[in-house]
Amino acid sequence: MKEKTKLERDIDGFCEVYPSFKYYKNYNKKFCHLIGNLDVCDLEGNYYFTFRIKIYLNKDKYPYSIPRIQEITEHIKRTNENHIDEEGFCCLDIEHILEKESRKGINLTTFYKNKVYPFFTNYIFKKETGDYANGEYAHFFDGVIQYYKEELGIDDFKIISNIISAVASNSIPERNELCLCGSELKIKQCHLIKINSLKSLSKSRLISDLINFEKFVNTNYSNQFISNKQKRTL
Amino acid sequence: MKIYNDYLQIIKDAVESDASNQIYKGLGSPVHSRTNEQFKAILNRVESKEIASEMKMFSEGLGRPINYNQQLGLHPSFAHLKNTDNVEEHYIVSVFIDIKGSTNLFKKFDKETNFLITNAIIKAGIHTALIFGGYIHRLQGDGMFLYFGDKNTEQKKAVELALQMVSVYTHFVTNDLKEYLMSQGIENIGVRTGIDLGKKEDVLWGNSGIGEISEVTTCSLHTSLASKMQSSALRNGVVVGQYVKDEILAEDFFSLVCNRPDKTESDRYIYRIDDRNFYYSQYDFNWEKYLKKQSFVAIDSNGNPVVKLPSGVNTISALKPVAAINKPYFNEGKNKT
Numbered sequence: 001m002k003e004k005t006k007l008e009r010d011i012d013g014f015c016e017v018y019p020s021f022k023y024y025k026n027y028n029k030k031f032c033h034l035i036g037n038l039d040v041c042d043l044e045g046n047y048y049f050t051f052r053i054k055i056y057l058n059k060d061k062y063p064y065s066i067p068r069i070q071e072i073t074e075h076i077k078r079t080n081e082n083h084i085d086e087e088g089f090c091c092l093d094i095e096h097i098l099e100k101e102s103r104k105g106i107n108l109t110t111f112y113k114n115k116v117y118p119f120f121t122n123y124i125f126k127k128e129t130g131d132y133a134n135g136e137y138a139h140f141f142d143g144v145i146q147y148y149k150e151e152l153g154i155d156d157f158k159i160i161s162n163i164i165s166a167v168a169s170n171s172i173p174e175r176n177e178l179c180l181c182g183s184e185l186k187i188k189q190c191h192l193i194k195i196n197s198l199k200s201l202s203k204s205r206l207i208s209d210l211i212n213f214e215k216f217v218n219t220n221y222s223n224q225f226i227s228n229k230q231k232r233t234l
Numbered sequence: 235m236k237i238y239n240d241y242l243q244i245i246k247d248a249v250e251s252d253a254s255n256q257i258y259k260g261l262g263s264p265v266h267s268r269t270n271e272q273f274k275a276i277l278n279r280v281e282s283k284e285i286a287s288e289m290k291m292f293s294e295g296l297g298r299p300i301n302y303n304q305q306l307g308l309h310p311s312f313a314h315l316k317n318t319d320n321v322e323e324h325y326i327v328s329v330f331i332d333i334k335g336s337t338n339l340f341k342k343f344d345k346e347t348n349f350l351i352t353n354a355i356i357k358a359g360i361h362t363a364l365i366f367g368g369y370i371h372r373l374q375g376d377g378m379f380l381y382f383g384d385k386n387t388e389q390k391k392a393v394e395l396a397l398q399m400v401s402v403y404t405h406f407v408t409n410d411l412k413e414y415l416m417s418q419g420i421e422n423i424g425v426r427t428g429i430d431l432g433k434k435e436d437v438l439w440g441n442s443g444i445g446e447i448s449e450v451t452t453c454s455l456h457t458s459l460a461s462k463m464q465s466s467a468l469r470n471g472v473v474v475g476q477y478v479k480d481e482i483l484a485e486d487f488f489s490l491v492c493n494r495p496d497k498t499e500s501d502r503y504i505y506r507i508d509d510r511n512f513y514y515s516q517y518d519f520n521w522e523k524y525l526k527k528q529s530f531v532a533i534d535s536n537g538n539p540v541v542k543l544p545s546g547v548n549t550i551s552a553l554k555p556v557a558a559i560n561k562p563y564f565n566e567g568k569n570k571t
Contacts, residue, residue: 017537019526039532041540042552045236047532083562094563109537117535118560125557128550133557139564 007032007062010108017109021055031056035072038117040124051075051120055112063105066098069116076123080139083119092119094137094147100200141212148209152194154181161213163191167198168206237541238406240279240286241358242414247276248350249418252343268346276350285361291543293365296530300364307449309369311384312439315450321440325389326452327382327396327478328460329368329429331359333407334469335422336376342420352376355411359403366399367392371451379461381452393431393481400427400472401525405539408470428464429519430475432456459504463516466491466504472519475504479517487524488517 004012011023011034021036034055040048056068071088078084083091092098092115101111125133137143148160163180166172172187172195173180179190187195198206249255251268268276280286285293285300293300301310308316315322333355339348355376363370363380367387372379382399383392407425415423432454442451456475463473479488492502504516522539525531531539535556 016523018533019523020533037533039534039540040553041532041534043534043555044552045534045540046549046552047540047542048553050532080564083564091562091564093561095565113535114559118556118558119562121535121553122557122560122562125550125553128553132560132562133554134559134561136561137563143563143565 007057007059010063011057014108014112018112027056030058030060032059033057038120040117040121048124049075053116053120055108055116057108063107064102066102066106067108067111067116069119071120082123083136090119092116094143096144096147096151096201096205099202099205100197103200103202141216144209144212145216151197152181152191154191157213157217161210161217163195164198164206164210164213167195167201168203168210172196235402235406235410235539235541236543237286237289237292237402238358238410239288241354241361241406242410244276244279244354244357245351245411245414247279248347248354249343251276252347254342254344273346273350277353280354280357280361285364288543289361289365292530292541295542295544296365298365298367302364304364304369306370306372307451309371309381309384309439309450311386312450315439315441317441317445317448319441321438323434324385324437324439325383325392325432325434326437326439326454326457327392327429327431328452328454328457329378329380329382329396329400329427330461330464331378331380331400331403331425331427332464333376334424334426335420338420338422339415342418355407358406362399362403362406366395366402368395368399371449389431389433390481393478396429397474397478397482397519397521397524398528400429400519401521401528402541404470404472404521405525422469424469426464426467426469427472428460428462428467428474429472429478430456430460430463431477431481433477455505459514463504466501466516468494468518472521473504474517474519476515476517478519479515487520489520491516491518494518 014034015021015023018036021034023032023034025032027033034057036053038051038053040050042048051071052073054070054072056070058065069090069092071084071090074088076082076084076088078086078088122132122134138146145157148164149155152160152163154160154163159181166180175188175192176186179185179187179192180195181191183190251272253267304310311324312322336352339351343351352375356373356378359378360370363378367382367384369381369384370378371381380396380399382396383389387395404425404427407423412423432452436456437452437454439450439452441448443449456477459475463475467473473491474488490502491497492499494501502515503513505514506512525539526533530542532542534540
């Protein structure tokens, strides 16, 4: 008998824990999918609501790819505010964090538990209280800026750009050299761990972020310049 | 499971007020034994004629009326046979449940505490059986002999109700009860169950015994086999007969007892009559999987079953620890396959 692949073993394990999910081997050439109920419950044994979802898995790339999640019962209104697109595909997290996980390799059950289940729980939490339990990322590129700010604990765009550039070009200072943040501390005593964590992002993402950061900085500075000039004219 | 909170609280109160705990509280201070009033207050925390509040909500959700007016050894559909010579054929599902390891309780607690604990376990079992339309035929310590099925219930439905009841109750004993008792140093508490279906032509109902020393009971190979299968069940396991399995279409809840690592082909049948070519198989029933697939059960983030109770009783803040793991983002067109 042919030995099961990692994908098949993980799907078996997942369906054992969450038996409402049914596995469909051939969604298309590239993807298989699972369809089932996600029941929102708290850890005190209370049940709140059920969503029906599809989990798409890339047959060739798993575990080095992120499952795509589609809410199919349309219980969530398709708006940007709900982090869901018109077809019901959900933005579970900032792409950077998801990419880091996919490069390490995921396990379907752990991914469901840590990314998928909390997304729907958070939707119910927001619906009832008006706020997400742990805030949210700003939409589009503003969210990326927020990610770097929070990840590095640095607000200055120019410094963030310099750090991304150093990581992308593999030119992070040596441990005893000065930190890139301008603190005048040795980098090992300052941002080394945080900067190193960016190394698990793909080079293409770092470069694309760098370009967008530079555009953003230039636009911001030129807007500031125009507005200052307008003030002077007035 | 939340529906057992009140029953578990009786057990906690009993342990808390046990003489052994009172002694440990302060060396040299006088030992206060539980007063008669305290004993009764703990015992009656859950009334006999009224199931506990969360259990009641659960029952209302299931939509089955509860018959509290039962008597041991007197199934209401066959009560007219009491003290008569009449007999009647009718199908029945027989269920034997026994708590294992409960004698360990005597190593640690006084007899009053053990009485309260055993009583709470039995009360939880009786109320669970009532919710799922069961009939309590006999009690023995913390063991129970139940019937499922009556003249208004189809055979297949009775089998499903028996499996549901057993799954919910086994979950309670092997999780809530076991965890708490382990925290009190009582190990190896478990439950074993045997279930079998006797079809109409194989079951004779009648009065057994004399006068008031009698019960209306079944004479059936399959009632006897249910008891026998309980003995062959693993700790926290449920063994069912072939006829039970035949009523449930899904195959993946059952595996032959002879497939256990320590068993051989000779364990395939619980009973055989070679002359009549009658071979009756026994199966381990995967109650955890069955429970998780029931419509009255939700599955939490860890894959644990949670009974669905009407909303409005929940406090939304209890969702926060799970919700806070998520921090959503939106970037159109990036989520598609």
